[in-house]
Amino acid sequence: MQLPAGTQLVPLDSRDRLEEVLRFDAWAYPTGVAISDLLELAIPLPWGRAWGVENEAGELAAMYAAYTLASFPVPGAVVPGAWLTWVGVHPGYRRRGILRELIAHHFADCLSRGEAISGLNAAEAGIYGRFGYGMAATQVSLTIPRGASLRDVAGSAELLVELREWDAGRDGAEIAALHAGYAAVPEGLGRPGWVTWETAGLRASADQDAPALREGLEAERLLVVRDTAGAPRGYARFRRKPGWKRNVPDGTVELRDVVALDAAAAHRIWSVLLDLDLMARVETGPLTTDDPILTLLVDARSAMPVTNDLEWVRILDLPRALAERRYAAPIDVVLEVTDALVPANAGRWRVVAEAYGHAEVTQTAEEPDLWLDIRELGAAHLGATSLAALAQAGLVRGDTQAIARAGTAWSWPIAAGASWVF
Numbered sequence: 382m383q384l385p386a387g388t389q390l391v392p393l394d395s396r397d398r399l400e401e402v403l404r405f406d407a408w409a410y411p412t413g414v415a416i417s418d419l420l421e422l423a424i425p426l427p428w429g430r431a432w433g434v435e436n437e438a439g440e441l442a443a444m445y446a447a448y449t450l451a452s453f454p455v456p457g458a459v460v461p462g463a464w465l466t467w468v469g470v471h472p473g474y475r476r477r478g479i480l481r482e483l484i485a486h487h488f489a490d491c492l493s494r495g496e497a498i499s500g501l502n503a504a505e506a507g508i509y510g511r512f513g514y515g516m517a518a519t520q521v522s523l524t525i526p527r528g529a530s531l532r533d534v535a536g537s538a539e540l541l542v543e544l545r546e547w548d549a550g551r552d553g554a555e556i557a558a559l560h561a562g563y564a565a566v567p568e569g570l571g572r573p574g575w576v577t578w579e580t581a582g583l584r585a586s587a588d589q590d591a592p593a594l595r596e597g598l599e600a601e602r603l604l605v606v607r608d609t610a611g612a613p614r615g616y617a618r619f620r621r622k623p624g625w626k627r628n629v630p631d632g633t634v635e636l637r638d639v640v641a642l643d644a645a646a647a648h649r650i651w652s653v654l655l656d657l658d659l660m661a662r663v664e665t666g667p668l669t670t671d672d673p674i675l676t677l678l679v680d681a682r683s684a685m686p687v688t689n690d691l692e693w694v695r696i697l698d699l700p701r702a703l704a705e706r707r708y709a710a711p712i713d714v715v716l717e718v719t720d721a722l723v724p725a726n727a728g729r730w731r732v733v734a735e736a737y738g739h740a741e742v743t744q745t746a747e748e749p750d751l752w753l754d755i756r757e758l759g760a761a762h763l764g765a766t767s768l769a770a771l772a773q774a775g776l777v778r779g780d781t782q783a784i785a786r787a788g789t790a791w792s793w794p795i796a797a798g799a800s801w802v803f
């Protein structure tokens with residue numbers, strides 16, 4: 382497949398094209414925010430790693446970009462990787478193979494930069510599986526009633542609480558450090574998929590509380606909990622949406638993100654969030670499926686959990702990606718892998734790893750134990766999608782013993798996830 386006649390791929394390497402990009406982007410992602418307001422925002426587009434498809438008149442027909450991540454957390458390690466983003470095709474050019482071409486370009490670009498994996502958040506869940514991306518992390522969203530009972534946690538009451546209006550200049554660095562630190566919690570295990578605001582553009586975007594994006598709500602509020610020595614142990618960022626029903630307060634706390642370095646901090650943060658005056662509920666952004674609030678709640682059902690796909694992973698350099706991560710059990714297994722888009726990954730690979738230790742991946746002619754596509758390896762890569770579950774759907778084949786051994790090894794005790802979509 383090729384780009385449609387009359388179009389060509391060009392680098393987007395200058396901020397001078399920002400207005401044009403935003404006008405194009407508003408075709409791919411309809412928005413009620415005026416372009417003049419969008420131009421005032423901190424836009425995290427990585428110029429130099431953004432690409433456009435221009436038509437004969439030099440207008441954008443499509444674009445994509447990739448964030449260069451130096452610290453992409455995978456099980457037991459932090460590795461370089463790419464994050465595919467800003468993918469859009471103008472409605473006048475859709476379904477003519479442009480996305481397929483952009484994906485091929487992205488894969489080649491990643492491999493030339495030595496990135497073994499590419500991740501993404503999918504605008505629609507049906508798009509990326511065909512390109513070998515596997516659904517690697519699930520998110521859960523909650524609507525928790527005010528006053529919901531929490532199980533006790535020792536030490537929670539001793540923590541100090543600060544509540545104030547968000548001020549990026551004053552709070553940004555401390556909150557970014559807490560957020561980044563959470564990728565390594567619990568110590569020795571870490572949180573696969575917990576991508577941080579590691580580029581200046583991502584940090585500026587995470588910091589901003591632009592009135593144009595508030596949708597009529599109040600300015601962002603910050604809750605920080607500290608130990609008695611003043612060290613921060615966690616934070617939450619939120620806005621309150623006022624509401625009344627027949628004279629009864631019916632406000633909603635819209636939670637942007639929450640990070641707690643330990644159980645006491647989590648308990649204290651949630652105790653405050655669930656007891657704000659005039660509020661009837663807390664609505665969360667994406668939480669990991671093992672977020673402590675799910676266990677702290679005495680009645681988790683009352684929080685009406687809704688799950689969805691969050692992170693998709695594409696393995697681009699199989700031997701490197703599988704050797705860079707750690708495994709939760711010793712394993713010695715031969716995989717027969719198919720990969721329609723990156724032929725170098727196809728074939729038989731022997732994976733030998735110690736539990737939580739060194740892993741080696743070599744090409745082999747031995748008889749395979751498991752048969753699967755690169756998409757399923759991507760799905761299992763963060764330790765959250767079970768190879769055994771994929772086998773039950775017929776997507777991984779092999780005898781039950783081999784599936785059980787590999788399923789355990791590829792899993793991880795801490796659920797993969799992130800606090801944001803980008």
Ligand SMILES: CC(=O)SCCNC(=O)CCNC(=O)[C@H](O)C(C)(C)COP(=O)(O)OP(=O)(O)OC[C@H]1O[C@@H](n2cnc3c(N)ncnc32)[C@H](O)[C@@H]1OP(=O)(O)O
Nearest residue numbers: 465466467468469470475476477478479480481501504507
């Ligand atoms: C990581 C991110 O940035 S996610 C954001 C993705 N962008 C958006 O959702 C914005 C609105 N949509 C668009 O811009 C476009 O419709 C895109 C990017 C989703 C698709 O672009 P197109 O150029 O139309 O895709 P293209 O013609 O290359 O199609 C490739 C394949 O994907 C399939 N496909 C495309 N869009 C979708 C979709 N929304 N759902 C399911 N399948 C899709 C096509 O049917 C085609 O399948 P096939 O090759 O198996 O026959």
